[in-house]
Each structure stands twice: as C-alpha cells, then as structure tokens.
Amino acid sequence: MAAPAQSVTVPAISSRLLLLSGLSVALLLLLAYLVGFDQGAVSQSGMYLHELMHDGRHLLGVPCH
Amino acid sequence: MRTFGQLLVRGLIVGLFAGLLAGTFAYVMGEPRVDAAIAIEEANAGAHTHDHGDEHAASSSEEEAPLVSRSGQKAGLFLATGLSGVALGGIFAVGFTLLRRKLRTGNDAYAALGLAAAGFIGIVLVPFLKYPPNPPAVGDPETITRRTVTYLLTIVIGLLAVCAGVALSRWAARYGDVARLAGGVVGLVVTVVAAYLILPRINEVPDTFPATLLWQFRFASLGTQATLWLLLGFGYAATVARRPSEQKVNA
Numbered sequence A: 001m002a003a004p005a006q007s008v009t010v011p012a013i014s015s016r017l018l019l020l021s022g023l024s025v026a027l028l029l030l031l032a033y034l035v036g037f038d039q040g041a042v043s044q045s046g047m048y049l050h051e052l053m054h055d056g057r058h059l060l061g062v063p064c065h
Numbered sequence B: 001m002r003t004f005g006q007l008l009v010r011g012l013i014v015g016l017f018a019g020l021l022a023g024t025f026a027y028v029m030g031e032p033r034v035d036a037a038i039a040i041e042e043a044n045a046g047a048h049t050h051d052h053g054d055e056h057a058a059s060s061s062e063e064e065a066p067l068v069s070r071s072g073q074k075a076g077l078f079l080a081t082g083l084s085g086v087a088l089g090g091i092f093a094v095g096f097t098l099l100r101r102k103l104r105t106g107n108d109a110y111a112a113l114g115l116a117a118a119g120f121i122g123i124v125l126v127p128f129l130k131y132p133p134n135p136p137a138v139g140d141p142e143t144i145t146r147r148t149v150t151y152l153l154t155i156v157i158g159l160l161a162v163c164a165g166v167a168l169s170r171w172a173a174r175y176g177d178v179a180r181l182a183g184g185v186v187g188l189v190v191t192v193v194a195a196y197l198i199l200p201r202i203n204e205v206p207d208t209f210p211a212t213l214l215w216q217f218r219f220a221s222l223g224t225q226a227t228l229w230l231l232l233g234f235g236y237a238a239t240v241a242r243r244p245s246e247q248k249v250n251a
Helices: A015-035 A048-052 A056-058 B004-044 B071-100 B108-130 B141-175 B177-198 B211-240 B242-248
Strands: none
Touching: A015 A056, A015 B004, A015 B071, A048 A056, A048 B071, A056 B004, A056 B071, A056 B211, B004 B071, B004 B211, B071 B108, B071 B211, B108 B141, B108 B177, B108 B211, B141 B177
16 A cells, blocks of 8 residues: 655664654754744843844744734 | 764755745845834834834833844844744754655655645644734734744644644545545645634734735745745755666665
8 A cells, every 4th residue: 555665765763763853853943932932031132132033033924022 | 874964964954045045035025014014013103113112101211222223133034034944944854754754655855845745734824824924013912922822833733734634635545546635635624624713813903004015914924934845845855865876776
C-alpha cells in the first residue's frame, strides 16, 4: 500500500535523534517567541527589540496591540 | 543519508533566505499600508505617537519620542521576517527529519513540498481565516492576551486539522483516488469549521477604519507569509533533492 521510500535521506529515529530534535525545536520556538511575542522579558532589551520588529509582527499575522 | 545536523542547517539557511525575501515582499506591499494605518492611528489619538502605550490614557503630557523610529521599524521588518524564517525553517527541517519515513513518496523533494503545504495551511491559512491579521490602529490593547491565546490555539488546531485530513485521506484511499482526495479535504475542512464555530468571535475593527486599507493590509500579510512558505518549501526541496547524476549512482 505505502509507496516504498526509495531514497530515504533521513537518519533512523533514535532516542538521540529525538533528544536533538526536542532541543532544537525548543530553541527555535524561543526565537519565534522573541520575534512574535516578547516584550522585553526574554530579550532583556526593554521594549527595544519589540518595537524594532513591530512591522514584521503585524505583517506576519501575529496579534499586536 | 544525511545527518540530523546537515538536515537542520539546510533548513536554517533556506529559512533565512525565505524570510528575507518575504521581508522584501512585505516592505514593498505591506509597508505603505502600515504607514497609512499609523497615520490613521495618530490622527485618532491626537498627536500621540505609536509606541504601544495605553491609548486610553494618551495625553499630550505623556508624549515622548518613540523608542524606534519608523525607518528603524522598516529595517526591523527584515530582522523580524529573517529570524522568523530561521525559526520556521529549522522547525520545518526537524519535522522533515522525523516525518520523512511516514510520508508515502519515494521522492524527498515531493515530501518537502507536501510538508510545506501542510505547514502553510496549518500555521498560516487556518489562523488567517479565523483571526485575520490587523494593521496598527485596529485592536484593543486590553484584549491582547486573549487574542494571542486564541491565535496560538488556531495554529495548533490548524496543524491538527491537517493531520485529520491526512488520516482520513489514507483511510479513504481504499475506495480510490477521488475518495482519497475527498477524504483529505473533508477531514481538514470539518475540523477547521468545527473549531471556528467554537472559538470566540473577535472583531475589533473600528467602524471608521477604511475597508479598502484593511483588505490591502491583510492581503499583504497573507502574501508575506505565502512568500516565506513557498520559498521554504521549494528551497528545502531543492536542497534535499538528489541530482540526476547522484540518483544514477545510488540506484
């Protein structure tokens, strides 16, 4: 039924892979939070980064004030 | 076979370029609308500058220079879209790594394109249709927490709806190709419509806000995100695709 995966380029699922995946996603979500939602608590820049990325937030569809 | 690191780095790089080009789209198509909306916002609030302050308490005595100038914010647009691209590209790459074996195609490029389409529908389209993005001058600052939570909820629901579509599509596949496609659409649409009915309705667009400007802004926002996901999908597909010469050697 399933088409055989002829050219599987990805490594086999292992606990090490899952750990690396989890860590990467956590860091990347933090980055996304920094752009989309942070108001200085994470960036420690006051509202500077928040204001700097104001237009991007609006145009990326994130709710903003 | 490629290592996790190779797959991830490709996603980060492709995401960065996709984000910067989406930023270019946003700069050309979106910034004029943001400027127009801010002009309305400033007219509404008297001379109050756009600094996320409490607009209800805005008074001339509280006025201060904005933390970042408008031209600074226009440069910051590229920072925001670039970093978003990196984040989404990396998460996309992790998703590709973990889900590749579950995708029923022998072609890695098709797998990447399918995953990008799924991501665009779940992360962009489903939230967009329920809670369309708003320009400055629209939105009550006091409801921002509620709007943020419902927005994030629509992303989760969007991704679940895609999964529901895939699951139903695979189940219906035994009845033929048309059933397979119809199953996918039904699974997706039913989940999304049910969620739309349950989620709270939010409309904070003032009656006086120009409808054309609102439409143009939202279209620019959708275009920005579509640009990002299109480039991410095709870019990542290109980096994992095997060249014809490589394919012959491995076959």
